[in-house]
Amino acid sequence: xxxxxxxxxxxxxxxxxxxxxxxxxxxxxxxxxxxxxxxxxxxxxxxxxxxxxxxxxxxxxxxxxxxxxxxxxxxxxxxxxxxxxxxxxxxxxxxxxxxxxxxxxxxxxxxxxxxxxxxxxxxxxxxxxxxxxxxxxxxxxxxxxxxxxxxxxxxxxxxxxx
Amino acid sequence: xxxxxxxxxxxxxxxxxxxxxxxxxxxxxxxxxxxxxxxxxxxxxxxxxxxxxxxxxxxxxxxxxxxxxxxxxxxxxxxxxxxxxxxxxxxxxxxxxxxxxxxxxxxxxxxxxxxxxxxxxxxxxxxxxxxxxxxxxxxxxxxxxxxxxxxxxxxxxxxxxxxxxxxxxxxxxxxxxxxxxxxxxxxxxxxxxxxxxxxxxxxxxxxxxxxxxxxxxxxxxxxxxxxxxxxxxxxxxxxxxxxxxxxxxxxxxxxxxxxxxxxxxxxxxxxxxxxxxxxxxxxxxxx
Ligand SMILES: Cc1cc2nc3c(=O)[nH]c(=O)nc-3n(C[C@H](O)[C@H](O)[C@H](O)COP(=O)(O)OP(=O)(O)OC[C@H]3O[C@@H](n4cnc5c(N)ncnc54)[C@H](O)[C@@H]3O)c2cc1C
Ligand code: FES
Ligand code: FES
Numbered sequence: 001x002x003x004x005x006x007x008x009x010x011x012x013x014x015x016x017x018x019x020x021x022x023x024x025x026x027x028x029x030x031x032x033x034x035x036x037x038x039x040x041x042x043x044x045x046x047x048x049x050x051x052x053x054x055x056x057x058x059x060x061x062x063x064x065x066x067x068x069x070x071x072x073x074x075x076x077x078x079x080x081x082x083x084x085x086x087x088x089x090x091x092x093x094x095x096x097x098x099x100x101x102x103x104x105x106x107x108x109x110x111x112x113x114x115x116x117x118x119x120x121x122x123x124x125x126x127x128x129x130x131x132x133x134x135x136x137x138x139x140x141x142x143x144x145x146x147x148x149x150x151x152x153x154x155x156x157x158x159x160x161x162x
Numbered sequence: 163x164x165x166x167x168x169x170x171x172x173x174x175x176x177x178x179x180x181x182x183x184x185x186x187x188x189x190x191x192x193x194x195x196x197x198x199x200x201x202x203x204x205x206x207x208x209x210x211x212x213x214x215x216x217x218x219x220x221x222x223x224x225x226x227x228x229x230x231x232x233x234x235x236x237x238x239x240x241x242x243x244x245x246x247x248x249x250x251x252x253x254x255x256x257x258x259x260x261x262x263x264x265x266x267x268x269x270x271x272x273x274x275x276x277x278x279x280x281x282x283x284x285x286x287x288x289x290x291x292x293x294x295x296x297x298x299x300x301x302x303x304x305x306x307x308x309x310x311x312x313x314x315x316x317x318x319x320x321x322x323x324x325x326x327x328x329x330x331x332x333x334x335x336x337x338x339x340x341x342x343x344x345x346x347x348x349x350x351x352x353x354x355x356x357x358x359x360x361x362x363x364x365x366x367x368x369x370x371x372x373x374x375x376x377x378x379x380x381x382x383x384x385x386x387x388x389x390x391x392x393x394x395x396x397x398x399x400x401x402x403x404x405x406x407x408x409x410x411x412x413x414x415x416x417x418x419x420x421x422x423x424x425x426x427x428x429x430x431x432x433x434x435x436x437x438x439x440x441x442x443x444x445x446x447x448x449x
Contacts (some may be wrong), residue, residue, distance in 0.1 A: 055267045
């Protein structure tokens with residue numbers, strides 16, 4: 001059977017089985033392998049994508065549950081070869097090492113920035129948000145600095161001085 | 163890892179969900195947020211061939227206050243409870259506890275009622291439902307009935323709901339102005355299930371505790387209402403000594419399980435400490 005979704009702004013029709021997760025449909029059906037699968041338990045967040053303006057675990061959503069939905073994956077962040085401000089900030093602040101967790105963090109944090117351009121002002125809330133996803137390399141410091149940098153850039157402010 | 167083969171049915175209303183469940187008998191499961199069911203299916207902990215998705219049932223969507231009660235329809239997600247604004251301390255208690263339910267992307271999809279249906283012994287919502295005398299409304303082929311929280315929980319992942327019934331709503335009485343509320347939890351990492359948790363609501367008048375409601379998560383195979391602790395507190399002045407006596411009573415009432423990271427003895431101790439913390443928070447804000 002088919003599921004129709006808008007993926008990164010493009011209307012798409014994907015052939016799926018009922019048991020396919022959204023992650024399966026994105027990776028196998030559309031070749032969007034930027035969405036990584038690791039735990040498939042909802043724990044790690046490497047599969048995070050936006051569905052209708054909410055960051056969710058694509059391993060814990062069936063593709064068929066997304067009929068008619070707007071989906072944004074990590075592939076939808078850059079404009080061609082031009083990285084998004086959040087991606088630039090990850091690069092500038094060394095928000096990644098191996099990079100496996102990065103698509104999940106980027107989609108999680110881009111959605112959070114879309115919802116609240118001032119999210120860096122509530123440190124506690126930002127900590128809770130960052131704790132949604134697992135990174136086994138960076139220790140989160142670079143990731144936090146990256147999202148703060150992107151938030152500031154979005155408001156036209158210079159990077160925070162140390 | 164793929165899920166096992168399933169078929170997926172979309173219900174457009176609660177009645178349609180009931181009809182679809184009846185059609186497929188024991189092989190069917192209700193799909194709400196899917197944040198527990200899909201991983202249980204994937205790992206073979208639960209075997210079902212037919213999922214009946216409630217998402218399109220508009221009659222299950224509401225979150226409303228009427229007659230001094232808050233009614234949460236089956237589709238109300240954790241995230242909506244986390245943002246709940248109400249002119250009653252109940253909203254404060256729910257918001258505080260919501261912050262402990264998984265993490266934001268899980269809260270974006272998981273439902274309040276789904277948590278009550280799933281009945282995990284560590285679930286925050288189940289402990290609060292028990293503390294606050296929630297009522298579960300279930301609808302099946304024979305019609306609708308209400309089940310009080312004290313009768314709802316039968317064991318870990320076991321409730322009064324029959325397999326052919328849909329939990330359509332959970333109703334919580336408002337607490338009333340002046341109530342103080344508290345919630346405290348111990349967990350290994352942020353995003354982990356509670357090792358133990360305590361939630362409470364108290365009323366104070368003329369320097370005396372007039373009412374106390376205390377619920378414990380992971381104190382047994384079902385959420386525990388710490389009635390002895392409530393009795394110890396009511397009539398007292400709410401002093402640290404009174405709180406300690408209540409916390410001891412709560413710990414004594416617990417029948418906690420042992421697991422590698424949390425012996426029964428440790429959990430019992432933690433339940434006492436958490437009860438004291440939650441009560442101290444609640445008494446501090448009770449008018
Ligand atoms: C990483 C992770 C961490 C988590 N941490 C916590 C935590 O700390 N605390 C906590 O409480 N929960 C936690 N959860 C579970 C989460 O809260 C789930 O959302 C919740 O337990 C189930 O709600 P759901 O809507 O997703 O239900 P589903 O997964 O859709 O369903 C769960 C079960 O309940 C049944 N069911 C659901 N709704 C109904 C209904 N209306 N009528 C009849 N049957 C129904 C289903 O058939 C199924 O058996 C966590 C989950 C994950 C993946
Ligand atoms: S793969 Fe989905 S949360 Fe880990
Ligand atoms: S960069 Fe390696 S897991 Fe995050």
